[in-house]
Amino acid sequence: MSVTIRPANSxxxxxxxxxxxxxxxxxxxxxxxxxxxxEVQQKWFEDKNAKNLPVIVAEIDGEVIGFGSYGPFREKIGxxxxxxxxxxxxxxxxxxxxxxxxxxxxxxxxxxxxxHVMIGAIDADNAGSITFHEKFGFVATGTIRExxxxxxxxxxxxxxxxxxxxx
Numbered sequence: 001m002s003v004t005i006r007p008a009n010s011x012x013x014x015x016x017x018x019x020x021x022x023x024x025x026x027x028x029x030x031x032x033x034x035x036x037x038x039e040v041q042q043k044w045f046e047d048k049n050a051k052n053l054p055v056i057v058a059e060i061d062g063e064v065i066g067f068g069s070y071g072p073f074r075e076k077i078g079x080x081x082x083x084x085x086x087x088x089x090x091x092x093x094x095x096x097x098x099x100x101x102x103x104x105x106x107x108x109x110x111x112x113x114x115x116h117v118m119i120g121a122i123d124a125d126n127a128g129s130i131t132f133h134e135k136f137g138f139v140a141t142g143t144i145r146e147x148x149x150x151x152x153x154x155x156x157x158x159x160x161x162x163x164x165x166x167x
Contacts, residue, residue, distance in 0.1 A: 100132075
């Protein structure tokens with residue numbers, strides 16, 4: 001299984017949209033309720049490009065099986081060196097190392113762009129994602145209790161951080 005990690009292009013957006021919408025409909029990895037449209041995904045992609053923020057994809061044999069990106073943690077200027085990332089892979093590929101390849105690439109890009117801290121916001125019940133992040137050196141820094149609501153129950157959110165470099 002040969003995996004290619006590369007910058008996303010507009011032709012990848014329909015597959016990225018499929019992955020996002022699956023996470024919305026069936027998981028608590030994404031706290032949205034309503035599926036997104038291709039127009040929303042296109043605007044998201046254009047915004048990332050305009051702000052020099054990466055969107056990368058993982059593909060096998062030309063088929064996109066995952067993606068990753070990051071963006072501002074918060075909008076105030078004091079947070080300018082902190083980013084929050086997202087990594088998603090298709091359900092049938094979880095646990096096969098694709099997410100690791102995507103996150104490794106995102107960490108490298110964040111360091112190249114001079115960011116100091118990378119944040120992951122993870123549903124507290126998602127033990128797999130928490131363990132995954134710990135393998136990269138992320139540390140849980142806090143849990144916000146009952147901050148989300150989806151699938152008829154309250155959700156806790158764990159914040160994890162990786163200090164990329166010291167300025």
